[in-house]
Amino acid sequence: xxxxxLYRSAYGDYVAGKADLALSGFQTFLQRYPDSDLAxxxxxxxxxxxxxxxxxxxxxxxxxxxxxxxxxxxxQSLLKRAYALEGSKDLKDRDLTLQALIKEFPDSTEAxxxxxxxxxxxxxxxxxxxxxxxFEVTRVIDGRAVTIRGxxxxxxxxxxxxxxxx
Numbered sequence: 537x538x539x540x541x542l543y544r545s546a547y548g549d550y551v552a553g554k555a556d557l558a559l560s561g562f563q564t565f566l567q568r569y570p571d572s573d574l575a576x577x578x579x580x581x582x583x584x585x586x587x588x589x590x591x592x593x594x595x596x597x598x599x600x601x602x603x604x605x606x607x608x609x610x611x612q613s614l615l616k617r618a619y620a621l622e623g624s625k626d627l628k629d630r631d632l633t634l635q636a637l638i639k640e641f642p643d644s645t646e647a648x649x650x651x652x653x654x655x656x657x658x659x660x661x662x663x664x665x666x667x668x669x670x671f672e673v674t675r676v677i678d679g680r681a682v683t684i685r686g687x688x689x690x691x692x693x694x695x696x697x698x699x700x701x702x
Contacts, residue, residue: 539569559585576606592623615646659693
């Protein structure tokens with residue numbers, strides 16, 4: 537098959553949620569066509585297949601390969617690398633990865649996801665939160681005081697708004 541056909545087949549499996557088939561297809565593609573224009577795409581989706589399969593250490597290593605080979609997928613790979621690190625309980629490196637993402641791409645949707653993660657993590661211990669109902673708390677995140685307003689729903693904090701005081 538030509539490179540594009542093999543890639544499209546693997547990507548079709550990925551989109552269909554067939555992680556094992558997609559993984560095999562992307563591996564074959566990268567072995568046969570490592571210098572293809574689609575190699576960085578294939579590497580990204582290969583890494584994501586490992587993340588979907590909850591093989592976190594392998595996913596992290598594969599996202600590191602994406603970061604080394606492509607700037608096109610950098611922000612997405614940083615975010616997904618952080619997810620893999622969280623899955624493998626490497627929270628210090630996860631936090632460093634999220635900080636790098638926010639610093640490099642502050643206005644991206646990926647940075648927004650990283651900021652949301654930091655907000656939720658700041659509420660994880662439950663300190664200062666009611667058992668039920670609305671809340672307003674202030675947490676220090678990245679050295680800044682952030683006021684978080686939300687509500688407890690079935691014992692889980694749901695964020696309504698968060699802002700940094702001027």
